[in-house]
Amino acid sequence: MQNQPSGHEATQLHSADPADWPVAPLWQPLVDDFFASERGQALLAFLRARLDAGAVIFPPQPLRALQLTPPGAVRVVILGQDPYHGRGQAEGLAFSVQPGVRIPPSLRNIFKELQRDLGVPPPPFPAPGGSLVKWAKGGVLLLNTTLTVEEGQAASHAGKGWEVLTDAVIRHVAEGARPVVFMLWGSHAQAKRALIPSDRGHLVLLANHPSPLSAERPPRPFIGCGHFGQARAFRERLNVEG
Numbered sequence: 001m002q003n004q005p006s007g008h009e010a011t012q013l014h015s016a017d018p019a020d021w022p023v024a025p026l027w028q029p030l031v032d033d034f035f036a037s038e039r040g041q042a043l044l045a046f047l048r049a050r051l052d053a054g055a056v057i058f059p060p061q062p063l064r065a066l067q068l069t070p071p072g073a074v075r076v077v078i079l080g081q082d083p084y085h086g087r088g089q090a091e092g093l094a095f096s097v098q099p100g101v102r103i104p105p106s107l108r109n110i111f112k113e114l115q116r117d118l119g120v121p122p123p124p125f126p127a128p129g130g131s132l133v134k135w136a137k138g139g140v141l142l143l144n145t146t147l148t149v150e151e152g153q154a155a156s157h158a159g160k161g162w163e164v165l166t167d168a169v170i171r172h173v174a175e176g177a178r179p180v181v182f183m184l185w186g187s188h189a190q191a192k193r194a195l196i197p198s199d200r201g202h203l204v205l206l207a208n209h210p211s212p213l214s215a216e217r218p219p220r221p222f223i224g225c226g227h228f229g230q231a232r233a234f235r236e237r238l239n240v241e242g
Contacts, residue, residue, distance in 0.1 A: 010060055011058065011059075011060060011087055011088045011090075011098070012056050012057060012058055012059075012060055012087070012151075013047070013051065013057040013058065013059065013060055013062065013148060014051070014060065015051075016044050016047035016048040016051055017044075018031065018032075018035045018044070018063075021061055021062055021063040021067075022061075022063070022067050023063050023066040023067050024066060024067060024068075024069070024070035024071070025070075026070050026071045026072065027063075027066040027070065027071060027169075030165075030168055030169065030172060031063065031066065031165070033168075034164060034165040034168060037164075039161045039164045040161065040164070040165070042160075042161055043160055043161030043162065046157075046160050046161070047148065050150065055150050055151075056087070056150060056151040057148050057149070057150055057151075057157075058083050058084070058085065058087070058089070058090040058148065058149055058150075058151065059083050059090035059091055059092040059148070060092070061091075061092045062092060062147040062148050062162075063092070063147065064091065064092025064093060064136075065092060065093050065094070065136060065141055065142050065143050065144075066169070067092075068093070068133065068136035068137055069136050069137070069139060069140065069141045069142075071172060071173065071176070073139045074139055074141045074173050074176075074178075074180055075138075075139035075140065075180060075181065075235060076139060076140045076141070076180065076181040076182075076183065076231055077140075077141045077143060077170070077173055077180060077181070077182045077183065078094055078095065078140060078141070078142050078143070078183045078185070079094065079143055079144075079145060079170075079182075079183070079184060079185070079188075079189040079192060080094025080095050080142070080143070080144040080145070080189070081144060081145055081146065081155070081158075081186075081188045081189075082144055082145070082146035082147075082148075082149045082154065082155055082157065082158060083144055083146075083147070083148065083149045084097060084104065084149075085149045085150065085151055085152055085153055085154050085156070086151075086152075087151060088101055089101050089104070090149070091131065091133075092147075093132050093133070093135075093136055093142035094142040094143055094144045095107050095110060095132065095142060095210075096130060096131055096132035096133070096135075096136075096142055097129070097130040097131065098129075098130075098131060099126055099127040099128050099129045099130075099131045100125075100126035100127065100129055101129065101130060102130075103125070103129060103130040104130065105211065105212045106209070106210040106211045106212075106215075107130050107210075108122075109210040109211070109212065109215045109222060109223060110210050111123070112223065113210070113222060113223055113224070113225065113227070113228065114228050116223070116224070117226055117227070117228045117229045118228050118229055118232065120228075141169075141173065143166055143169060143170070144166070145162070145163055145166045145167075145188065145189075145192070146158045146160075146162045146163065146166075147162045147165075147166065148162065167192070167195060170192055170195045170196070171195050174195055174196040174197055174200065174202065175197060175200070176200075177200075179200065179201035179202050179203065179234075179238060180202050180203075181202070181203045181205065181230075181231040181234055181235070182196055182202055182203070182204045182205065183205050183207075183227050183231070184204065184205065184206050184207075185206075185207050185208065185209050185210055185222060186207075186208060186209030186211075186214065187209075188209075189209075190206055193206075203230065203231065203234045205225070205227045205230060205231070206220055207220045207221070207222045207225040207227060208220050208221055208222045209222065210222045
């Protein structure tokens with residue numbers, strides 16, 4: 001285990017040792033099983049090779065969503081695709097950027113829909129800005145399906161093995177006893193719908209991706225989807241019913 005660098009270098013990955021990637025204790029068995037598997041070992045070998053070759057990889061903590069949101073705390077799941085690939089952006093949570101970083105267009109649309117739907121104003125800038133750490137600590141699992149990316153190369157680590165782990169995380173949440181809200185935005189996230197059983201009382205919400213390219217287009221415009229209000233009503237109903 002090594003100490004993570006501080007300052008500018010703290011924005012990137014420096015270790016391919018899962019011991020340097022803390023997670024909440026109840027996630028640990030699932031994570032350990034994955035990294036002990038052939039696919040998990042192949043992923044770590046790939047990451048080590050890329051780091052040895054001098055690749056700049058984000059984020060510094062790939063498993064941060066599993067650190068901040070323990071399994072028993074998950075109330076909502078929002079699925080992203082892969083981390084932001086600009087330096088200083090990714091902080092290990094889907095759609096979230098580090099405080100003070102310019103808010104990306106998709107996240108601006110998420111804040112726009114949250115304000116339209118529930119009257120919640122955008123967060124102050126620069127802090128927390130586009131950081132969704134508060135959401136993660138409040139039970140929103142902000143999970144990308146691929147958990148690392150190389151600088152300037154979107155989806156560069158897709159298909160290298162992370163999906164096996166993140167699919168297992170989705171299944172674990174979906175097969176739990178507690179009904180959860182799944183917000184599946186865009187075709188990539190909606191492809192994971194098959195992992196969510198239909199007999200567990202979950203609320204599965206579908207819309208286009210919040211990207212400006214699709215947020216206001218058919219068939220399911222993100223702007224106006226009302227997902228945040230539906231999720232709140234669902235959670236309130238569960239609390240009343242006990």
